[in-house]
Amino acid sequence: MLTESDILQALRDCYDPVLPCNIVDLGLVRSVTITPDREAPGANIPGVPPKNIIEVSVTPTQTDEASHAQLSAQISNRLAGLETVSRTNVTLLDSPHWTPLNITPAGRKILGLDGNPNLVQIR
Template identity: 30%
Template structure:
């Protein structure tokens, strides 16, 4: 049985950017969990946004779903949005902080 490559899923997520901050959603710390169901070929993504009520939430979630479904052996992708725990800049990678001039 063909397996979903988690590194390829993460690479696909790194191609998705927050519409207000020029950093990908992985480095921003917006992705909380990636669940691979190898038997079904399904990927579940639990993520958040930098702000509750972000008017671009639907577009961000749609882009995540579209890019992940392009990964080999992925049949479906479901994106769940959560605000628990709330996002904070502490979740950002060091690379993201450098890119934004925070370090």
């Protein structure tokens, strides 16, 4: 059975168009919803894994359309690679706005913000 944790793990392969960190550790992913797709090809056939529709809500770091398109395409393409995903819908949220306070401790480490006395610590 596909879980939110599985989706978030897959989304760690998707990177922000500007910042060199994955969208999960940047804190861009606001919500993930998994709904069974009862109309997917092969539904209700024994031995065929059930398919799901994935809804992902994301707060982008950038406001330009090119960044939005790149972010949406990365998410859709990455989740299309999961056997039990039939379709992905990405919603880009205008609010709440993303801030560096959303970055996880792992993201701060990736960006080199932890343990470097020359950089302002984000907490």
